[in-house]
Amino acid sequence: MxxxxxxxxxxxxxxxxxxxxxxxxxxxxxxxxxxxxxxxxxxxxxxxxxxxxxxxxxxxxxxxxxxxxxxxxxxxAEPSLLRGMKRIVEPNMLSDKTLFNILGFRVALEIGMSEMIFQNLNKKHIEDLEDIVKRGVVKKFSEYTPVTEYEFHTKLYEVTGNSTIMEFQAIIRPVSVFLKERFQDYFLPINKELSKAGKLVSHKDLLDFLKKGDKEGFRRGMIDHFGPYYSFLKRENPFEKKN
Amino acid sequence: MxxxxxxxxxxxxxxxxxxxxxxxxxxxxxxxxxxxxxxxxxxxxxxxxxxxxxxxxxxxxxxxxxxxxxxxxxxxAEPSLLRGMKRIVEPNMLSDKTLFNILGFRVALEIGMSEMIFQNLNKKHIEDLEDIVKRGVVKKFSEYTPVTEYEFHTKLYEVTGNSTIMEFQAIIRPVSVFLKERFQDYFLPINKELSKAGKLVSHKDLLDFLKKGDKEGFRRGMIDHFGPYYSFLKRENPFEKKN
DNA sequence: AAATCATTATATGTCCGACAAATAACACAT
DNA sequence: ATGTGTTATTTGTCGGACATATAATGATTT
Structure with missing residues (x-):
């Protein structure tokens, strides 16, 4: 000392x-x-x-x-990994670039969880997800309400059994909601089109993959489910020319 | 009570x-x-x-x-998302459970990045990765040195063009290193066996998938590359019986 | 002697006043 | 108009004071 x-x-x-x-x-x-x-x-x-x-x-x-x-x-004492982050995830405070990064972060994380999800999945999880899908509220063009979206994806996070990941997603979720709302001029037409073409991957589709144990199908489904986000991020970040 | x-x-x-x-x-x-x-x-x-x-x-x-x-x-001012986290990611300060969660977080994230990697990949990235693989130092049983591991994976993160993800991985990297070292009794034999069986996915293998544009192959390769981590986490967290 | 209660000592929580350092704003000189 | 020096203001740091909670100690009771 x-x-x-x-x-x-x-x-x-x-x-x-x-x-x-x-x-x-x-x-x-x-x-x-x-x-x-x-x-x-x-x-x-x-x-x-x-x-x-x-x-x-x-x-x-x-x-x-x-x-x-x-x-x-x-x-x-054991510190909380994310307590600092929790205080500042506030769309008003963060630049667009950071918000986009967070969205990309979330998408990558959620897709990467697939492996873990299949490792941990049990009957109880399936039942819960079925319940959520059944109760789920769908707006026009197969768009889910924020609550339904929240419940379904939160349950998926829960299946991983990784409390850090769960905490993380809970903190950054408002960013996805915010961006979806703010750029609805971009998202709504895309969803409308996908919906008409029958190409939109619904929660029920994802759940079916889970029930069948179709890992690859689930992963592709997730990627398609997030398709609008991918194209959005690509558009918002067109010249990634670092180095 | x-x-x-x-x-x-x-x-x-x-x-x-x-x-x-x-x-x-x-x-x-x-x-x-x-x-x-x-x-x-x-x-x-x-x-x-x-x-x-x-x-x-x-x-x-x-x-x-x-x-x-x-x-x-x-x-x-715009706050730094991860500055708070950076201060406390210190193996000594965190419980095993948290460390395992962080490892799982990293694995999921890195696998989930695949889609983004293929979206952004350009010639320069390939060259850089080739250089890293060429210069890479391999210990016995195809195990990479920490520096080589670091360079290769950091470059992959860089390809995503997502600075938040990059910052995140830089912060939590010490956790992977720490766990690999602390539980080497678990990891070394597995790597040895995989190496002998020729089932170990090397950086070169991953790079080849990237060069061929084989998205699915790359993803499977990454999952195999992280195989020991998956089995480790499963072992350390055998009864995930929440709810 | 054991248990209960009251007292004291001590570490953190909060307030306050003072001064140092930096600099924006102003006044002045050329 | 430009440059220079002075002043005023705001944050950074210090030290003292008291409040509050409680561990430790001692006193009292049974």
Whole structure:
């Protein structure tokens, strides 16, 4: 705890202290459950005022990395992977590019889950999905209501049994909804056309693939289901000429 | 029944202020570039001391949501989606379950990217990948060195043109490395066996699929390439009996 | 002696006032 | 009009004070 002292005053002290603390935890192999020195001692060791230290601690507390109890001191805890992200996924705050990236992220993730879905799928899941499909509300041109979309896809995520993936999708879902709404001039005609041509992959189609155990069919179905998103992203990002 | 006890009797003021600020930004449709009131005004309006307000602001500053310049006041800025996550992805800090979830997340994402990869792939990408494969260092039993693994897969991510996905993979990569190392007793024999049986999908194999434009082959190849991870995760998570 | 209750000491939560540092805005000189 | 210096304002940092909760200790009761 002696080699923590701050010298450089370029970046704000709080930023540096935050860094130092993380480094301190790492270097000392501290993990969830381990106690850390009290505020006054840390401030002293870092050579900063208590307010600066507290701002840094506050940041780490937000991420769930630190838990504090009055009089009992501070403990490290397992941080929440996505708590930071959760606060800022807000269409108003993010650039179009980021929103498109998030949409692409979601599509890739959901398609990539197929393998896991087939690995974990059981009867209960099928029943639940059947129920969702049965209750599902369809607007014109085979378009689902947001709630129906939400239920079906959330269930698919659930089948993976991966709570991190589930948490992630719950956080970024508003982005898909937002984009679909904002660019409905693009999506509606496409859906209309696909629907007329009978090429639209419905939730029921996907469920049938699952029931038959048709992995490849399911994956192709998912890709088609997301087809409008793919073409949308391609259109919005026409010149990907990095490097 | 002892750990039901409520310890944190009150949500701290800082937590509440953080929430209020986010709500304020949202309700007023504020976005990147918009100025926000100065500290003293905010503290006054919120009815809290400046230090409490500053702790909350510090959290948002960490996420990149707020930029401040002395005397010029504070501006909203586009936050970084993953900056919060970046700080806490540290194997020592995360439970095994979370680490496994992250690995599964990565595998799903990387497989799901296939479609995007084929959409964006150009000659330059192929050349780069060929170069990486050519220079690649292989240890015994066809196992790649971490650097080679890193270069190849990073390049694949790059082809997607999705900077959010790229940033994400860069952050969580240490987890794969860590798990592979920690559970080498599991992975090494499997790789050895696959290698002997000639069933191991190499980077070169994957590249060949890309060159031939064989989308399905590439996807199957990726799944096989990640086969050991799949079986590992299945073993580590044998009873997924939620709901 | 064991259990219960009251007191004390201590760590975090919050407030406040002060000053430093940076710089936008203004005033002034050429 | 341009350049220069001064002033005012805003964030960054410090330190002290008190509130609150509670672990530790000691006192009281049975």
């Amino acid at each position: 002696n080699d923590l002292r701050i010298v450089n005053h370029q970046v704000t002290l709080v930023d540096q202290v935050e860094d130092r603390l993380l480094g301190y935890f790492k270097d000392n192999n501290l993990g969830p459950g381990d106690p850390i020195p009290k505020e006054l001692e840390l401030a002293e060791a870092l050579g900063v005022g208590r307010s600066v230290l507290r701002e840094a601690l506050s940041r780490l507390r937000m991420l769930g990395l630190i838990e504090t109890r009055t009089r009992r001191g501070m403990l490290l | 002892n750990d039901l006890r409520i310890v944190n009797h009150q949500v701290t003021l800082v937590d509440q202020v953080e929430d209020r600020l986010l709500g304020y930004f949202k309700d007023n449709n504020l976005g990147p570039g918009d100025p926000i009131p100065k500290e003293l005004e905010l503290a006054e309006a919120l009815g809290v001391g400046r230090s409490v307000l500053r702790e909350a602001l510090s959290r948002l500053r960490m996420l990149g949501l707020i930029e401040t310049r002395t005397r010029r006041g504070m501006l909203l």
